[in-house]
Every structure is written in structure tokens, then in C-alpha cells.
Amino acid sequence: MLNLTYEYKLIPTDAQRETLDLWLKICCKVYNFALRERKDWGNSRKCELNSCSIKHEYIISPDTPRPTFARQCKSLAQAKKKSPELKLPHTHVLQQVLRQLEATFVAMWERGHGFPRFKKRMRSIVFPQLNLEVMRRDDGNDEVNLPKIGWVKLHLSRSLPEGFEVKQIRVVKRASGYYAMLTLQLDVDVPQPSPSGHGLGIDLGLGHFLATSDGQLIARPRFFVDGQRKLKLLQRQLKRKNKGSRKSHQLQHRIAKHHEYISNTRKDFHFKTAHQLCDRAGMIFAEDLNLKAMSAGILCKHTLDAGFGQFLSILSHVCLKQDKFFAKVDANGTSQTCPRCQTHTGKKLLSERVHKCPECGYETNRDVAAAQVVLQRGYTAVGHIAVNFGEGK
Incomplete structure (x- = not known):
């Protein structure tokens, strides 16, 4: 399905x-x-009859x-x-x-x-399968039929795929208006992509958003941090307005639209980066990160701003759409392991941004070395022969 x-x-x-x-x-x-x-x-x-609270207790x-x-x-x-x-x-x-x-x-x-x-x-509200119809008209006034509401115009930015059935429609209200999320279903078995082609390991971080095993470093855009100054100005103006007034509602709407703009910018960057990676590889391996713990640390604001969880979800979806293999590997010790001789380097500070193995002398960027270790673990998981980085250097 x-x-x-x-x-x-x-x-x-x-x-x-x-x-x-x-x-x-x-x-x-x-x-x-x-x-x-x-x-x-x-x-x-919650309690026994003989041990009820002194103040009050729910009696049902x-x-x-x-x-x-x-x-x-x-x-x-x-x-x-x-x-x-x-x-x-x-x-x-x-x-x-x-x-x-x-x-x-x-x-x-x-x-x-x-x-x-x-x-x-x-x-949001959900309309399950109740004679849901989407009509594309020649004059460009495309419409969708919602029960008890009638035909509602929509901007059909892309055609619906043939053979699919509309199972449900979720109508979502955002600061920029209403959106219809159509869930389409087709009774067909889709085989999972098999591991083949050029492998690519990725390492996510805050210094650089992403480092690949091929040596590419992608800078991390600061979506929320860059838009924080405008948010502060708007929220300062909102604090001086009377609660419930017309100006207060206008400022709340502007703040919501700015938050939506930040979210859309982040998602656009994630999709473009995911497509860029899929165009260069047949297999992609990423770390299985503990995102909940990362979001509660001292760098929680920057971690949430980067949106690692959303990016990995989008990357998995893009890989499936382009028939590329995607898998997650164990993240423990990837930055502490040499990709050439597998020696534990024992880096103690995050400020050490260069990987230099004391045993074999292999030297490269720390994040790139971690991505190379991720690639090796991915090859081991799928049964491929792991590459040995840094030979002849």
C-alpha cells in the first residue's frame, strides 16, 4: 500500500x-x-477510600x-x-x-x-473518506468538495497522480491561510531500495550543518537566530498594546507569519540539501542520534533551530522517492574513532576540530572523519566491503 x-x-x-x-x-x-x-x-x-485528600477529591x-x-x-x-x-x-x-x-x-x-x-x-480538522472530490477546471478555478461546506477553491499547484484515491483531507489553518493536505492511496506494493552504488556517510553538527565522507562541508544556516531580532521588535510592540485590541491581534498575526516564514525557510533548505545528497550517492548512511537528549542540552536553541529530526525524516523520504538506500548506524564514538586504523583517538574538547590519529598519522577535518566512520559502519551493516580512508597519505 x-x-x-x-x-x-x-x-x-x-x-x-x-x-x-x-x-x-x-x-x-x-x-x-x-x-x-x-x-x-x-x-x-488515584487513592483508596480511607486515604482521600483533606482538601478535595474526585468522586465518580x-x-x-x-x-x-x-x-x-x-x-x-x-x-x-x-x-x-x-x-x-x-x-x-x-x-x-x-x-x-x-x-x-x-x-x-x-x-x-x-x-x-x-x-x-x-x-486542523480531518475529513475522512466521504465522497471527497478534487476537480480541475479549464478556467483554472480548481475546487475540492468538503462535506457540509461545499466546493472550495484551491490552488492545484501540481496534478494529482493517476490511479490514486483520495482517502482523507486535513484542512490546516496557518498564519498565511488555509491549506488542504490530501492523503492519497494506491493499492500497490513498493519494494524497498536495495543497497548499491556509491556510498555516502553524513555527520550532523552545529559547527557545520553537515559533513560528508567525501569531504564536503555544508554550512549551517541560522534560521531562528537570524530572525530573532525582528521577533523581539514585534513582541516588544505587542507588550505595549492592550490585550484583545485590534492592534494586538494584528501584531500577533505578524508574529505568527514570521514564525511560519522561519519554518518554511528551514524546510526548504532541508529538501534542497536532501536532493543534493541523493543526486551524488546510491547509499546514504546517517547517525542514529538521540535527538531528545540533544534538544535538552546547553545548545538546545541551536539544535532545535537546525532541525536535525526533520532533516533526517525528509532525507529518508527523498531517498525512497529516488530509489536510494538510506539507513541509520550507531552514533557512539564516531568522532573518537580513526577511519583509517580504527584507533580510539580520545578527543576531549569540542574545540579540537582537526582529526589527527596518533597511531597512523591520518589527518583531516573532525566532522569529515566522523562521516567516514559512519560510512564504514553502514557498509558493515549491509554486508559491503568497508573502505579504508587515508591510504598513501
Whole structure:
């Protein structure tokens, strides 16, 4: 089964924009109410009857079952009789909100994520497969059919691939407007790329964004740091405005648009770098980094600004699209190992940017040496003969 996601800019009318805004507010209320129901049920069963808190305690009947996705969907159907507001959005849209809440609890139980938080606002709604249609007209007014909203204009920047079926549409609200993310599905088996061709190891860092085993060094653009001065000026102006005023909302919108611009710039750089690497190699190996630990260190701002996790995800996607093999290898000791003789060099300071082996005398850039070690470990993992760097030097 092959799944693709195509993103297009929506051009709704004023009435359609008001409808989408109202649906987002209702979905936010449903999400928070369902979360509160689950949280209260859990708090009522935290302690024994003879050891309740002195101040207060949640009291819910012991016969009350645990709120699950199925039970909350039934409660939602009953709540529509009392609250006409819940009848405005499509039923499946509200059910997808409850499914999203269920997914957050599953991620907490199985993958160690944090406890779900209440939402201040919803940023997207999901339309599952409900006669979803995308029509490309000759006059350029392309449209998409959203249930209970009707035909909404969109900018079809690229044609939909033939044979694919639209499974769902996620409408996302951003500072620059509404976007439709179309999930396309085709019942076909896609073979995974096999390891062949020229191998390339990469080492990610903050001195240089990326170093390759071929000796290429790519500088790290400072997306957020460069845009931080403008953000400070806007936020300083916002602090002097009355909360809830028209000027306050205008400044909040400008700040959100600047954050979106920074995010788009970062993603554009990641895609261009990933395509550049795939054009030069048939196999790409990267370190399996502990990104969560890196994001909590003293250099957390610069680590998050670089977006290593997003880049590795994009690189994996581009490699699959171009039929290039991609794999991650163990990251322990890559910068402490000589790629020529495998000696542990024992570098103690990050300021030591030159790799010079005390045993064989191999000398090169520290990040390039780490990338070469990554390539050797990748060759070993796929069963290829590892190259020996620095021969004859």
C-alpha cells in the first residue's frame, strides 16, 4: 500500500472561512471536554477510600466505565440532542477529534510521551473518506468538495497522480491561510531500495550543518537566530498594546507569519540539501542520534533551530522517492574513532576540530572523519566491503 500526501493552498470565501473557524472552535471544545472527562475518571481512582485528600477529591461512581473512544463517540451522539452547536460540524469530523485524543493516550502508554494537555485552539480538522472530490477546471478555478461546506477553491499547484484515491483531507489553518493536505492511496506494493552504488556517510553538527565522507562541508544556516531580532521588535510592540485590541491581534498575526516564514525557510533548505545528497550517492548512511537528549542540552536553541529530526525524516523520504538506500548506524564514538586504523583517538574538547590519529598519522577535518566512520559502519551493516580512508597519505 502506497500513501502520499499532497499539500495545496485553499482559497475559501468569507462565509466558508467563518464556517471553518467556527468548526475549529467547536472541535477544540469537544477535545478539551473529552480530555477533562478522562482526566476526572483517572483522578477519581488515584487513592483508596480511607486515604482521600483533606482538601478535595474526585468522586465518580465505581460502576462508571473508563472513557474510551467508542464510549465517548456514543456520548457525543447524545450530547447533540442537548447542544445544537455540536450539529454544525460533520459527525465524522468530531469523531476524528476523539480519535486524535485516543492516539495521544496511546502514545503516552506505549511510546513514553507526556500526558495530553488541554488545547488553546485547534489548528486542523480531518475529513475522512466521504465522497471527497478534487476537480480541475479549464478556467483554472480548481475546487475540492468538503462535506457540509461545499466546493472550495484551491490552488492545484501540481496534478494529482493517476490511479490514486483520495482517502482523507486535513484542512490546516496557518498564519498565511488555509491549506488542504490530501492523503492519497494506491493499492500497490513498493519494494524497498536495495543497497548499491556509491556510498555516502553524513555527520550532523552545529559547527557545520553537515559533513560528508567525501569531504564536503555544508554550512549551517541560522534560521531562528537570524530572525530573532525582528521577533523581539514585534513582541516588544505587542507588550505595549492592550490585550484583545485590534492592534494586538494584528501584531500577533505578524508574529505568527514570521514564525511560519522561519519554518518554511528551514524546510526548504532541508529538501534542497536532501536532493543534493541523493543526486551524488546510491547509499546514504546517517547517525542514529538521540535527538531528545540533544534538544535538552546547553545548545538546545541551536539544535532545535537546525532541525536535525526533520532533516533526517525528509532525507529518508527523498531517498525512497529516488530509489536510494538510506539507513541509520550507531552514533557512539564516531568522532573518537580513526577511519583509517580504527584507533580510539580520545578527543576531549569540542574545540579540537582537526582529526589527527596518533597511531597512523591520518589527518583531516573532525566532522569529515566522523562521516567516514559512519560510512564504514553502514557498509558493515549491509554486508559491503568497508573502505579504508587515508591510504598513501
